[in-house]
Amino acid sequence: MMDYGFQRLVLLNSAGYERAELPLDASVSLVAPNNTGKTSLINALQFLLIIDRRRMDFGPHDVERSRRFYFPNNSAYILLEVLLPESGSVVLGCVGKGVSNDYEYFAYRGQLNLDDYRRDDGCLVAQPQLLSHLATRGLLAQRYSGSEFTSMVYGNSRRGRGENGDFTIFRLEQARHAEVFQRVLTRTLRLDKLQSKEVKDYLLQIFHRDLSDAGIDFKQEWDKAFADVNADREQYQAAQKQLERIGRLETLYEERLQLRGKLFHLRPLIDQALQDWQSYYQSRSADLQQTRAGIEQAEEQLQHDRVEWSAARERSLQTEAALKREGERQAELERRFTLIDRRETLERSIEHARAAYEAQVALVAGVQGRSPNEIVRDRNRVTQDVQRLSRERASLAGNLYQHLQRELNAEQLAALNRLFAREVMTLPESCFRLNGEQLHQSLEKWLSQAGRLELPGLDLQLADLPDQHRQRSAEEIDQELSDLQRQLAQVDEQLQAAEQIRAAEALKLEREHDYQQALRELEAFDDLAILRERGAERERSLLDCRSVLADLEAKLRGVQAEVQRLREQLDGIRKQQDELDGQHGEICTGRDRRSDGDPIFSYLADLPHHTWVGAAELAIEQLAEHLREYQQDCRRLLSLETDVRGLLAELHADGLTKFQTADDPDEEIRLMIEFGRHLPQEFEAIERKARTAVVNVTACLRQLRGSLNDFKAKMRQFNQLIGRRRLSDLSVFKIEPEDERELVWAIEALISTAEQVDSGQSFELFDHGSVLDDESLTRAKALLIREGDARGGLAVEHLFRLSFIVGKEGQKPEAFADIDGAASNGTVLMAKLVTGLALLHQMQDKRYSVRAACYLDEALALDGPNQTSLIDTAAEFGFALIFASPAPLATVRYCVPITRHGGHNHVSRKNWQELEPRLAGAGA
Secondary structure, eight states: OOSSEEEEEEEEEETTEEEEEEEOSSOEEEEOOTTSSHHHHHHTHHHHHTOOGGGOOBTTBOHHHHHHHHOSSTTOEEEEEEEETTTEEEEEEEEEOSTTOOEEEEEEESOOOGGGGBOTTSOBOOGGGHHHHHHHTTOOOEEEOHHHHHHHHTTOOSGGGSTTOOOOSOOBSSGGGHHHHHHHHHHHHSGGGOOHHHHHHHHHHHTGGGSSOSEEOHHHHHHHHTHHHHHHHHHHHHHHHTHHHHHHHHHHHHHHHHHHHHHHHHHHHHHHHHHHHHHHHHHHHHHHHHHHHHHHHHHHHHHHHHHHHHHHHHHHHHHHHHHHHHHHHHHHHHHHTTTOOOHHHHHHHHHHHHHHHHHHHHHHHHHTTOOHHHHHHHHHHHHHHHHHHHHHHHTTTSBHHHHHHHHSOHHHHHHHHHHSOHHHHTOBGGGOOOOHHHHHHHHHHHTOSTTEEEETTEEEEOTTSOOOOOOOOHHHHHHHHHHHHHHHHHHHHHHHHHHTHHHHHHHHHHHHHHHHHHHHHHHHHHHHHHHHHHHHHHHHHHHHHHHHHHHHHHHHHHHHHHHHHHHHHHHHHHHHHHHHHHHHHHHHHHHHTOTTOSGGGGGGGGSOOOOOOSOSOOOGGGHHHHHHHHHHHHHHHHHHHHHHHHHHHHHHHTTOOTTTTSSSHHHHHHHHHHHHHTHHHHHHHHHHHHHTTHHHHTHHHHHHHHHHHHHHHHHHHHHHHHTSSOBTTEEEEEEEEEEOHHHHHHHHHHHHHHHHHTTTOOGGGGOTTSOOSOHHHHHHHHHHHHHHHHHTSEEGGGGEEEEEEEEETTSOOEEESSGGGSSOHHHHHHHHHHHHHHHHHHHBOTTOOOBEEEEESOGGGSOHHHHHHHHHHHHHTTEEEEEEESSOOSSSSEEEEOEEETTEEEEOGGGOEEOOOSSTTOOO
């Protein structure tokens, strides 16, 4: 049993405990049902030992929630009493700060007495009064920040070595192991969470200082070893890839040399010609203007003549057309009147047509405005008159009027003629019976007064009544009857016309047309007579007109040809003038906008160039062309300068930068062209240079392989450490690094090949641009580069994986990639505990021993001998083992139950049960 180390863990008003005192100076069986707070009690140590919240692990609960759980108020305490070699008993603690659920660290030298944390009234001391209260008890406590507390606990704080002494609990061989030590220590408090990958990471960090090289960037090492070779190769490859571009550069460079020489020669000639041009232009323009004026005057006279002749021609054409129309008119009329030779025939046709037309007009006029019903009524009236006259004519031999005339006197006859209707007077003898005497007597009685007729019951005045009948002769009646018959026929025609008014109108128009046509025929016949009389004269006029037309056409054709000739001459003069003006404008523009204003044209003589061997003089009349060509050459030279710079920049951009340090760009281009011509010789030089870098390129691989071998050696030592005691029924338990075969094979292949290269073989392996003849070596190099890129470099950790070798008694050992699948649950817990403690032991300073505590849940999964073995193993590594189980264990020093009162957990020192070891060799 160690003398120095953890003594007690105390929780006050924290994690659901009103008060908990747990011994830590020897093995403990923490007894309580599941989910009663056993793990919470042990996890409180993380606040004092892990300190960095980022590395704390509270299982399913995050750190913030756990902080509120452990520090609900400002009188919640987590206290650890430790016995240290130099300082004796010290107390490390943290206390809640109130509603923020935050906490602060404190420490002092002295033993842990819980009464020091209570006021006189029995209540716990609140955080603000803690230090002053402890001072009243003679305890000099100090506050610490998280970083200060960490430095104090892990032995790298000057403050921890001050007036209170050294408070170091874990003294590590290397200060940089503090982080990984805390991570492993967290796992010893939660062994069920220890994973295989974590074991590998912990081991690599622990053995880092002992490894010859922790990691390499293979591609970087490769490039470093071949830096010069690759640089030359890149230049060679850049030139090889850009041979076509170098060829274009050579062509442009040669053209530029020629243009420089040409422009250097022509520039003074152009300057002199520009000075002489104005005099030449003015003289030539005056000559052309004089010639043009003479041609324009001649053309104006011709145009005047052509206008007069054209007008005469138009008049002659109109006369000829009129004469032709008269002849055609006569011919047409001759055909029309072939069968008519006298005018009277046409006159008779006109009379007939006019009569028919007038009759139809009268007929249509008679029915216009009258309906057929009105005409029917007229016809009925006329018919009645005809019938009446017919009866009157038939009764002329003896009608009633005649008989009355014989029997009565004039007065009596007149009276009856006024009374009787006209038809009564004309009744024939067969229609009446007359008694003259009787009638006479009656009338005398009735006509007793003159002009009055007195009848029984009726008295009539006759004087105002007209006579109804006048006796006429047969000739008069026949004449009126004939008129009525004719009127009746007209009425019938009108009725028929009224019923067919549209046809009547159309017939009227047709007869009107016939009448008008007859008039026109007569007029045309008269015209024919006139045309016959003028026929001979018309023929003579037509011949004269055609003769005049022929003469005018000949004159106009001549004028047109002459005008065309003059215009062609004028166009030629204008063209010459335009060309001269164009040349003048172009020359003036070129003179004002010369393309040789760039500074480069002022020192062409100083630049590399070819001597000009072309024409030595310039013709003034061709100055515009010469100037244009000169300007184009100037622009071309400037363009060449740009193109050459552009090609040079492209060659640089694509990697050909070998000659950038030349004295001037022309020299760089010349060297670049020469370089492109001698690429085969350059390739041979690169090959020779590359052989000297072959051996160095694999030095990093040898270091990496050495690191792997060193790690394997350290693992053999580590396995000796964890293999000292038997784990359950396992005869073998060790952790072996197994090679990642592909990577290790690739390293070995390249190292072996490098050794061959050292003797002058297999150079092509290291040529980036070649296709490897050996497929396996190509694959090895590609694999290392690819894996290095994927992993951000190659380290020893990438060359192996850990296997857990487990072998039971009498059975062949088996390898497992995951520690959880290596054995039974209890055996796995034992293996994890031993592995974690061994890892911590590796990092601690072996000269400084302070016992700590570790925790194992579900302890009932282990039998008694295994429990004892683990207690002893933990003690050897400097740890007191705390078992948690629902039932007490008999293999430990202390059996500590958790009780519950008033809704809070309690662990009282009074309930500690100290046991004697049952098995030999058990730790105290």
